Amino acid sequence: MQILKGIAVSPGIAIGTVALLGDNHRRLPRRIVPEAAVADEQARLNEAIALSIAELSSVHARAKQEMGDEAAKIFLFHAGMLRDKSLITPMHRMIESERVGAEFAVGQVLGQLADKFRAAPDSAFTTKVNDIDDLATRLLNHLLGRAENRLAKLPAGTILLARDLTPSQAASFDRSKVIGFATDLGGRTGHTAIVARALGIPAVVGCRTLTGAASDGAPIILDGDRGIIILNPDQERLEEYQGLIKQRETFQLSLGELRDLPSVTSDGEKIELVGNIEFADEASHVLELGGEGVGLYRTEFLYLTGKAEPSEEDHYRSYLRCVEIMKGKPLTIRTMDLGADKYTQERAELPERNPFLGCRSIRYCLKNQPMFKRQLRALLRASAKGPIKIMFPLITSTGEFRQAKYLVNDVMEDLDEEGIKFDRNLKVGMMVEVPSVAIMADTFAREVDFFSIGTNDLTQYTLAVDRTNEAIASMYNPAHPAVIRLIRDVARAARRHDTPVSCCGEAAGDPEYALLLVGLGLRTLSVSAGSIPQLKRLIRSVSLKQCEQIARQALSFDSETQVSSYLRDRARKIVPELFDGRTGE
């Protein structure tokens, strides 16, 4: 039995069987082939090389268009490496002399070369390691089939382990088969974690050495409440966790009774609880769990789950579906927020040096106006069928907001000319997720119809801590005094200008933090559907006065550790039942 600790990102407990989604070419099995099959293996290797070179040349052509000659050169360099005899001949020799499968030879030869570069004292050589890893992955994708193929064939009761997963891989899981997943990399507010919560799949990320320790097919317990993985559990552990699963089921049932009760504090203040969704159908889950609307629909998942860019009709169908489910309840749809850790398979080929500070989100939309306008047209058309609000992500300056709003008006004019109906009074708002905007909230509040504070990015950009990096996960804390002061200022500016403001970051779904947000003046919290019942219980157990007192006290501290431990302490006193059984965290 081996116990590993990671970051708990999606609650729930799963007991199942390990499926290792290997991208680690150093650990490929040494497959011995009969002498007669040596030539076949060499032919497989040649074919994989030829396919990779062809792929690299089309990636290069696309990259040249999007990023320019200089940046695209890297792909020519990769193709050149694959034509280099000094790299390829040793692979052929190894297949012949050791009678191993082509994938093992690729893993060994490129692995040894990477190790050599890694050990070089000059950092110019160490950057080559990434190039070699890229090449190995490309070749192995052709030899072994892409990870997606493996994903399509998993047996029921699978707990998937991988070094890392993309949000789109997580979104494509067959939930009747995958009952949990864990990764070596990743942080709490990375989008893979967000997808896990949306799908209700227990998950732990940032386990660092997990995939090295686990073996395919072995029994495993995944504890998404405490961030614990137990490999090859003994009988005692299995029984303990089976008991915890039963306990959880009973607690969920008791939360179910809250569904139709109003979300008001004990002194009568209404706190609106709405849901964050990634897929149109999730909207019904939000309503089933007692949500009063959708506060954030992350439409980029339309791009992440398909191979091609969605058409106007694809967009329209999804928005219409949501409108129909909501039946007049509030629905805020965010325009696409691609980039950073959310890449389509296509765009993943064009890496940026600093993707979180790169051409992501609204910046990408403003540069690709035909694509952006397709989405805006679909949104406006759907607004004729029911209330929709449009929200722009990652706004950093007034110019950006104005340009995006201008495009909305432009599309409205087009629709008018074509005689197509839309809601002329549709509200257009923006996310507050960058410090520049929080600091200038007064200015923005005069122009926008509403704000939604995104604590995931606001924390990352205020503290300069990558939200997906497990190595600095302990530094990522939305309870940092700088972050909570920014939220206070945004709430104040919004109140002064009568601009509605909500919070839709992951922190809003955390009962400890929700108390603070209400105390800071927030009256709408948008959270993943699964968090709604427990938040409602919290809201109904606390008074606005208590929340305001908590916020005052929290603002008086000068370190995030003080704020965090104070919030934890207060929440546990107010609603101890939400924390029962979680004391070991």
Ligand code: PEP
């Ligand atoms: C946020 O940044 O807080 C947010 C809600 O947006 P996303 O998590 O999609 O970046």
Ligand code: MG
């Ligand atoms: Mg964000």
